[in-house]
Structure formats: C-alpha cells, structure tokens
Amino acid sequence: MKRLTRDQLAARVARDIPDGAYVNLGIGLPTLIGNHLPVDREIFLHSENGMLGMGPAPTPGQEDPDLINAGKRPVTLLPGGSFFHHADSFAMMRGGHLDICVLGAFQVSVRGDLANWHTGAPDAIPAVGGAMDLAIGARQVLVMMEHLTRQGQSKIVERCSYPVTALECVDRIYTDLAVIDVVPEGLQVREVIEGLSLEDLRRITGVPLLAP
Amino acid sequence: MKRLTRDQLAARVARDIPDGAYVNLGIGLPTLIGNHLPVDREIFLHSENGMLGMGPAPTPGQEDPDLINAGKRPVTLLPGGSFFHHADSFAMMRGGHLDICVLGAFQVSVRGDLANWHTGAPDAIPAVGGAMDLAIGARQVLVMMEHLTRQGQSKIVERCSYPVTALECVDRIYTDLAVIDVVPEGLQVREVIEGLSLEDLRRITGVPLLAP
C-alpha cells in the first residue's frame, strides 16, 4: 500500500470537478487542487475576500498587494473574472451558488459533521474565518484530508471531539487512503487506494463503512 | 388670507433643504420641489428605483427609457451621480442615510402617524411602493400637503382614519396654510400664512396646536 502524496490527493479531487463549476478551495491543503485542475475544463475559482475567476500566482515581480486570495497570497484574475465586496462575496457562498467547496478538516463524523476550525485546546485563540459559511453554503462540500492524525488516529469519527464547523454538511471525503461518500445510510466507500483492502480500511478507520 | 399655491408651497419646503442634503422627493406634490431648489445649494436627489444625483427632466427628444424616476418619468443624471440596484437603493433609504424625505399625505396625526398609501376604501387596490420605507428610513420626514380635504376637513387629525404608512414618523408638516412641527409635546406651529390667525388655524385644524 502506498498512501497518496498531497499532490496525488489534490489531483484526485481535481479530477471530480466538472467543466463550468464554481468552486472555492479552502485555505491549506485544498489550495493545492488549483495546480491540478484539468486544462480542458473551464472552472471558476471563488475567493471569499471578493473575487470570482481567480487565476494562479503571478510570475515573480508581478505581485499586486491589492490582488490576493483568502490566504492573503498574491494571485491573478482570469479574463471574465470579477471583484465584489465582502457581503456580496459571502452572499454568493451562503446563498447556495457555489457548486463545490473543498475544505480541510480535523475530523469528519459518520453523519457528515465537520470539525475544521478549532482544536478545542483551552489555550487556543478561536479563529473561524469563512469556514462555517462555506460548510453550510456550497452545494457540495468536499473534505480533503489525511486519513489519520500524526498519532495514527482516524480523522473519520463516530462523533467529532473537536468543536464542529457545521452539522451534517459534508458530502464526500477524499483522503490519502480512500474516497468516501456521506450518504443517508452512513459512510459509503467509493475508492480505496491500491494495496489496501476494504477490511484494512475499516480497521484503520474504526467506524462502520459501507462497501463500494 | 391667501393659501399658498402648490408652487409656493413647494418653494417654501425647498427653502428649508440645506446645502449638501441627500433628499428623496415622493411621487406627486413633493416632486414639484425639484423645480424650486435654491441654485446656490448642492442638493442630491435620490430616486428609489436606483439613482443618486437625479437631475431635471431632459429636453424634449432627449428622453432615455432606461433613465426614469420613481414616478416612471424621464429624468437626467447630474455629474457625480450614480446608479445602483433596488436592494442597495432601499438599503440607502431604510438604513437612515437620507437626510430628508418629503412625502404627500392623506392624513397626519398629532403623534406624527402618517397615512399616505391607502384610502381604506373597501374596493381600492392596495399599492404601497416605497412609502413605508421612506417613512421609517429618512432622518427627517417632511409632509407636504393641502391643509384641508376637498370637503373642507382637516388632514391633520387626532388619529388617522385611513390605514397608516408608519407610526410616529413625521417631523414636520408643510401645508398651504402653515408649517407645523411634530414635537414630543404635540403639534407646534412654526409659521402661519399671512392673513390667517393662529386661532383660525386652530379652528380649521380641529386638533390642539401649540403656539409658535
């Protein structure tokens, strides 16, 4: 068994984003997806600070401090893109207009609850940004994360122990080991990486998984 | 005693609109005020269909069907004016940003309740437009109306018999006979036209009026 690298995982998610989709890629791991979008598809990236049609990072020396993404990194705007203010941008997210958002996660529960903003540590400074708006607002909420914590514990859990971002919001989970849908019956495995059996995945994950 | 003509009344109201004011002139009688604004003041007219900096009617032949006022008549836009959509336009009205609105009225009560949208006739088709938004939203709500109905009844009343537009919203009433402020103590006469005594005004009006 060979876990997907971060770039392989990003490419796997990218493959499922259809032509014409309006997509928000969350800060962190999901940002990598931007490098793997199929070139034969026209996909529109939304950045919650107020931009639709976001392009790649500028060539060095061409950075514009007024043109940044939600992670505050310099980006570009593609032809046909547009700028808008924060309330309009979040109306776009909250009003159900984005086809897809991809978010990182600390934990996802069997019901699709998402925990991705707060470790719950008593001394942590809470900071949420737009995570809760994306989680409730996009038509499809995809999670992209490593299957296990560094300590080897499953991030797919019966019930989130970390503070949740939103309840029953996740549609699909992409990890370095599998692709799993959240369906009314529970968690439905769609793909397992080569060399890993469903039984092994079940054992590692520790929550009930429906066979593909 | 000589009642003010409609144009004299409009000129009287116009005199009280200060330089730099943002103003909405309601459909009907208040529209006349636009012809009497002092030329040495820069006054910004708002039209609720989505325009700030509205100018006068265009010269004949220059009408643009896409450039109309709230009464659906052709108008112009002054330099420095701007266009915006309906939710933004009403946010401007409802959010307390207009300094002044001037509205026509069927009745105004001693507490400043306004009735200007519905006669209450059982067969009338209700139609309100932006009257309720202006009445609750502008910083100062001025009413401009004839003092008496055609039947000779006072339009300033103890309690509105017509359906109200908003409660306790009117700040000042301009009529063809007097200028009257709505103050916490009641109705405070500010001006009476030449040749009419306060006692006559009180008799005609039929509700308590505080002396100037």
Added chain:
Amino acid sequence: MVDKTVASPEAAVAGIVDGSTVMIGGFGAAGQPGRLIDALIAQGARDLTVINNNAGNGETGLAALLKARRVRKIICSYPRQADSWVFDQLYREGGIELEVSPQGNLAERIRAAGAGIGAFFTPTGFGTLLSEGKETRVISGRPQVLEYALPADYALIKAHRADRLGNLVYRKTARNFGPIMATAASCTIAEVEELVEVGALDAEAIVTPGIFVHRVLPVRGRAV
C-alpha cells in the same frame, strides 16, 4: 468551453413548468425583459406566481402575460397604476391573487433569498395593514417586523451587456431588480442588448457575476 448563450427566445424559456414561481425584472418598462416575457407567453406555462415591482402596464410585457391568464398570483409593491387596467380588471373579477409587499421589503426579501438569509427584522411596515399577523419584536428600541426570504424557480431579467460566462452589466435605472433577482432564482435567464467577448467587461464594474446567470439571450452580438 462554457457558453450560456441560447439561440432563441424559445430556448431561453424552455422547461418553465406550470405552477412555477417566476421573478420578472423591471421597474415599469425600464429593465423589463420583453422578449423573454413574449416567449413565456408563447411557451404556455400557466398557474404562475409572478414577482415584479408592479402588475403590468398597458397591454404588453407583464400585462400581456396577465391578460393571457397565465398568472395565478402576483407578489408586488405597486400594482395600481394609471395604465394597469389589465391587472385591475383581473383583480376585481377575482381572477388573480395579490400579495402586496412594501417595495423595500420586496427587494430585501429577494436579496435574502439569494444570500442565504432565511428571514430578517425590519421596521418597514410595522403597525400597518401590511404587517398584520406577522411576528414583531423591538430591536435596539425600534419595533420591527419579521419578513421571510422570497426565492423563485426562474428569474427573467434584462441587462445591457453580457459575455458567454453570464457576466452582466446594466444600463442606468434599468438595473433596478435585475441584480437581486439574478441571485434569488434557481435558474436565471437574462435578455441582453449586446453580447461581448470574455474579458471585455471591466472586472471592477461587472454588476452580476456569471455565477448567478444560467442562460443569456443576446439581442445583438456574436450569438445572433
């Protein structure tokens, strides 16, 4: 390649089923999507709920749709006008249901539907006939009325220029309800005066980003 343009008015209004809720842009004639309304009449959908500021003027556009008796209910702020005789007659003979909303509440309810806001408190209408039976509450010392989001199945709007991605700009006061209705419908159909190339519209001045627009019917330009 994404291309939201449609080749004909018929294609623009295809699929609108009986019983749909349809927003129609415009304030009087300014911004009224005349071609789309004519196509909707020809298409034949009936039992519609229509959301518009008014209830039709003269005998064309929305008035013609009413006259064809396709509209079960209209939600608007100002139905009664000098030239609203088609509506007036239907209303008096019981041929149409009317919901009157203060104009700002109408606009804000449409925006709320597009912005994912379920309901909001507003002072507008408090203590009037138009808030009878509605929930009220005093917030920051002001009595306010609870108004609910107003979504639609379709929005028929008119814009000035568009590109194939559905980005829109409007012209003067014809902008009115277009940008908010575009956000509030499951399917937004824009009749536009001119189709331009992608990139021709200023990114700082696009009023309706293409994400809100599903079909574009150009009167002039590339696709005609």
Added chain:
Amino acid sequence: MVDKTVASPEAAVAGIVDGSTVMIGGFGAAGQPGRLIDALIAQGARDLTVINNNAGNGETGLAALLKARRVRKIICSYPRQADSWVFDQLYREGGIELEVSPQGNLAERIRAAGAGIGAFFTPTGFGTLLSEGKETRVISGRPQVLEYALPADYALIKAHRADRLGNLVYRKTARNFGPIMATAASCTIAEVEELVEVGALDAEAIVTPGIFVHRVLPVRGRAV
C-alpha cells in the same frame, strides 16, 4: 459647494472620542487604511471597540493600534495568524476582549446595520460554539441562528479613487469590507489613493455613492 476632502490625516480622524466603536477596513493589508490608523494612534483615542476581519498583522496598521493599547475589544472573524503576535500576546495576558463572528455573519451584520435591518436568521454557525446562547429557529427546513446588526460610530476605510462628493471606487480585492463598512458607521472616513473631478467616475461603476462618505483623505490629487 460640497467638499468632503480633508487636508490632513489629523483632520480626517478629528473627533473620535474614547470608547468609540471603529470599523477598520481591509483584509490583511489589502484595503487597510494605513494613514488613518496611524493618525488615530497619534490622535490618542482609547478604550476603542474595533471591528475588522483580522486582529492585526506584524507591527504596523491595526497591530500598531493594538500595541498602543487603545483597543478594549475586537470583533473579528480570524484573529489568529502567523504574524498576529501583537494580538496574541495581548489576548493571552487578558489585555483585550475578543468576539469572534463567522466571516459571513460579520459581513452580513455590518451590511444589516447599514441597511436598516435589525437582525437576521442565517444557517451559518448553527450548532457550533459561535452560536451558543443565541436564538435559533428552523426556517424552510433549515436550522438558523439569529444574528444582530453591527453598527459603528466610525468607519476608517481605504479606496482607490474618490471625488469631492465622496463617491468611491476600489481596486481589486482591496474592495473587501470598504463598501459595507461605509454604510454602517455614523461617520465614514475614506483614505483614497487619488482624488478626481466630479463626473470623472463612471456612474455605472461607482461602488460607494457619496451619501455614505463623510470625509475623504486623498493621498494624491487636487487637495494634496
């Protein structure tokens, strides 16, 4: 003649008293009104409640205002960042009060204050720590949280171009909170890169109409 321009940063922030609630525009450095913040620090008002998306970066701008201990409370969505050490330290030593609002709720609450909406129901935050103790209700099948309008005494924002009437346009993603904060404060003060003549800004592309702006501090242009 109306002229909202002011001659100096000091004049721009004159009158801001201790205890004021001050919105500060910007998302990180983009759109942050650096000159106005520096002027506010020099002006000396303290015990401020600040509304911003973040809680300062590095040692300049908002971070410098925090470091000068002028801020009693900050309302924001994302205080913790790699370079938010000024805030982090203040927070950990109990030197500042923090209210975290989901970013979309923060933006919508600001808009609501400017639009005369007392409160609104939104699904964002339902079932989370950030809605603890808040009123909730199911609307159209979705559980929602009641969030209240967030007004301010002052808004300090940055724009790209302005005219003497206070009309503003912004530049790229520096637009962010400027247009909504401008509507939500009793006094809006805009630092602008360039002052232009009245009529030079396209009426179709003005983002903030002058009605929302009270003072304009140009960095370049006529009044400098």
